[in-house]
Amino acid sequence: MERIGLIAGNGRLPFLFASAARAQGLDVVVVAHRGEVDPALAAEVSSLTWVRLGQVDRILKIFREAGVTRAAMAGGIGRVRALTEARPDLGAVRILSRLRSVRDDALLRAVADYFESHGVTIVAPTDWLAQALCPEGHLAGPRLHPAQEKDVALGREVATLLGQADVGQTVIVRNGNVLALEAVEGTDEAIRRGGKYGGAGAVVVKRCKPGQDLRFDLPAVGPRTLAVMQEVGARVLALEVGRTVLLDAPELFRNADKAGITVVGIP
Structure with a gap:
């Protein structure tokens, strides 16, 4: 073998x-x-x-x-x-x-x-894990409303700059304000920090660094990510299509539907 x-x-x-x-x-x-x-x-x-x-x-x-x-x-x-x-x-x-x-x-x-x-x-x-990569479109929870769509767009823009600097992959936004950027503490703590400063309703955007080598350090989210979002009242998880790994995707989507958290794949 x-x-x-x-x-x-x-x-x-x-x-x-x-x-x-x-x-x-x-x-x-x-x-x-x-x-x-x-x-x-x-x-x-x-x-x-x-x-x-x-x-x-x-x-x-x-x-x-x-x-x-x-x-x-x-x-x-x-x-x-x-x-x-x-x-x-x-x-x-x-x-x-x-x-x-x-x-x-x-x-x-x-x-x-x-x-x-x-x-x-x-x-x-x-x-070996192509089936675990994030697909495009609305994946779970309520549909985005216009203000959330604007926050997703801002998060994508800032995450691109953050990735160009090779600092992190996650940005937390609410009502047009950037609440937290991922650095050495990792995704979960960045989400907690965003919730601390912005209260409930935050949008979490996660994407690859521009030019990222796909052999390592791809963004990944799973039920634990969603549990941290629930902890601070974050409402949207926006993920880059084809370059974010969904860990235990069926459970992630079920939990998102139950919690009323939107999960969306963005190109």
């Missing part, structure tokens, strides 16, 4: 990828980042080995010993954890020494190049 590697982070995406890869006849070999990955993933794959963030050469060794020549990155790494708990090995030091910038895209591309130079090609997880 052909093997594929999975460099796993937090959230549901590693589970979705593992399930889809197995369904296509692949043996899934996982390296899982400590403190990020749900240990239950071990029951869903052929093998799982724990690593610390920054152990690049260790990951390569695990894959090469398992005969893995292709691997995908799936799941997030908490940025605060990345700043405080990384344990870079010699491979990571070599990568960092060649970088002018350690922003997300530049760093991940450099990591992918390093892996490929050592015989492991990094592929896009969405090659």
Whole structure:
């Protein structure tokens, strides 16, 4: 059986990828980042080995010993954890020494190049998860009213600028005011901050960075995102079509309908 590697982070995406890869006849070999990955993933794959963030050469060794020549990155790494708990090995030091910038895209591309130079090609997880990408149009909840449509348009514009700066992917807007921008704290905390400053009724817009490498760091939302929105009274979740991963989409849509939260796919 052909093997594929999975460099796993937090959230549901590693589970979705593992399930889809197995369904296509692949043996899934996982390296899982400590403190990020749900240990239950071990029951869903052929093998799982724990690593610390920054152990690049260790990951390569695990894959090469398992005969893995292709691997995908799936799941997030908490940025605060990345700043405080990384344990870079010699491979990571070599990568960092060649970088002018350690922003997300530049760093991940450099990591992918390093892996490929050592015989492991990094592929896009969405090659196996096309069915999980956000479709276009109204997906759940009430229809947008004109004021919300304007907030979505503003959120798209600001998210584009935020992405160009390689800072984050999420913008929270209400009544023409930008309430919060995602940075190191991640999507959930950005939504909470937007709710704190703007009260109920906020619009959450999430989109890819312009020119984003689709092999890693795609926007992803799921039922947990919706639960945070309910917590602060946010009313709209607007997502980029074809480039946002929907985690457990049926549950997400059911919960949105029950909560009266609009979910919409925007081109």
